[in-house]
Amino acid sequence: MLKLYxxxxxxxxxxxxxxxxxxxxxxxxxxxxxNGEHKEPExxxxxxxxxxxxxxxxxxxxxxxxxxxxxxxxxYGNLPNSPEYKATLVQWVLFANATLGTGVFxxxxxxxxxxxxxxxxxxxxxxxxxxxxxxxxxxxxxxxxLLAYIPIMLKExxxxxxxxxxxxxxxxxxxxAFQKAMQP
Numbered sequence: 001m002l003k004l005y006x007x008x009x010x011x012x013x014x015x016x017x018x019x020x021x022x023x024x025x026x027x028x029x030x031x032x033x034x035n036g037e038h039k040e041p042e043x044x045x046x047x048x049x050x051x052x053x054x055x056x057x058x059x060x061x062x063x064x065x066x067x068x069x070x071x072x073x074x075x076y077g078n079l080p081n082s083p084e085y086k087a088t089l090v091q092w093v094l095f096a097n098a099t100l101g102t103g104v105f106x107x108x109x110x111x112x113x114x115x116x117x118x119x120x121x122x123x124x125x126x127x128x129x130x131x132x133x134x135x136x137x138x139x140x141x142x143x144x145x146l147l148a149y150i151p152i153m154l155k156e157x158x159x160x161x162x163x164x165x166x167x168x169x170x171x172x173x174x175x176x177a178f179q180k181a182m183q184p
Contacts, residue, residue: 002026003056005046007033011065012053013182014145018069018138020177022076066093066142073138085132092131092139100146105153118162126164129171136175144172148182 004019004026006012010033019026031037031052038050047054047063054063057075062068070093073079079086103113121143124131131139147169150157159166172178 003029005029005031005038005043005054005056006052007031007038010052014065014141015053015055015068015072016181017145017178018072018141020181021136021141021175022072024072024076066097069093069138069142077138088132089137089139092137093142096139096142096146100143104146104150104157110157114157118159118165121168122162122164124164125168130168136172140172144169144178145182148173148178 002019002024004012004015006015006028008030012028016026016028031043033052037043038047038052043054044050046056046061049063051063053065053068054061055068055071057071062071070090073089074086079089100117103109103117128134130136131143147165150159159169173182
């Protein structure tokens, strides 16, 4: 059975969400980060950088939430065989982790980056239900999870100028798999 390693309040919740969407059974291994379980040799053999999340799927080990999401989509999702479609998924997962995350959650970047990012997302989501159109994908897990963290972590940020983003956030956070995996 697939094992997902994570800490309390970690990005492992994003992977839990996607596993729930895919209906893939897994064992969650909660590491006690405060007591350094993620720095023990057993876990360092899985992720030498001592970060979570990480997965072990049979003999295969993988860390970094974006890489894990893409692996799960490829192995357990029902992806079209198109390289263009797969590249678009990769684009959105990388956007979430490298651009959206740093543009929103790094305070020094927020004032400059957030309006630009949210304006573009709002424009895209004003015309379609999800990032790739009308179908929910792993791209929505990657981007939607970060957007869902904004009202929790950045209570002072006003998203009202971006109504399509707010509607999208409502759509993804009301999904049963999100409710199961992401709610405390």
